[in-house]
Amino acid sequence: MASALITMPKAARAGDVIEVRALVQHAMETGYRRSSEGALLPRDLIRRFTCSFVEGTGQSVSTSDGSSKPGSRLVFAATLHAAVAANPYFAFHFRAERSGTLIFIWTGDNGFAHREQVNLLVT
């Protein structure tokens, strides 16, 4: 199973803009490289990354598709191509208004799917 790393503050003051960094382990095989035997290595990419926000504390957010959950709002998304380096890293920002959960979803070739969530306390 892939592993991912989210770096962001656990708490913020209302109105603060925080930086969110998301890193996921993935080779991002371009489909243009050849193995030592000369065979073309098949393309294996992460195609999409989304970060959405669900307001409220204490609730369990456990659906596999955070973006379609009612009350969830898209914060940031990325469509990735072969030119994104291995172990895709994205840094973006989020305006903290109310406490809630940020949900991160990566999907890609060969059924790749990974999900993380981080609670944010807004005071």
Next chain:
Amino acid sequence: MNRRTLLRAGAAGTLLIAMRSLAANIVVSPILSELARAYAGPGAVLREGRVKFDITPLVENGNSVPVEVTVDSPMTTAQHVTGIAIFNEKNPQNDVAVFELTPLCGRARVATRIRLATSQQLIAVAKMNDGSCWTHTVEVIVTTASCVEE
């Protein structure tokens, strides 16, 4: 001042002037302007400015090149960036990444790491919610390529 230091100073000065003129007036490659137009959509007006594409001008390792795109926008519901696209000129594929932003971001800045096959131009295009599009083109020199090695 001896002859050696004088020569060295002269060479550095020439290089500086060359680099500055390079940065000041880039002739955007036709491929990049076409890709930017396609991303902007039919009828959209593309202008230079408001976008800052940060990348080191001299890349030592094309396998992982940090890039950062910042757009001058208040990121409110009334006025915000809806998307940022990055295209390259000479990789096997011209697409790099397309980002979607919302007013929830609070700030229009994105950073990531990309691959570069060779020395080339790159363009960042920002799409605003009012339909306007802004670009910044940069030129980079790559000393160790990506994509085709191994």
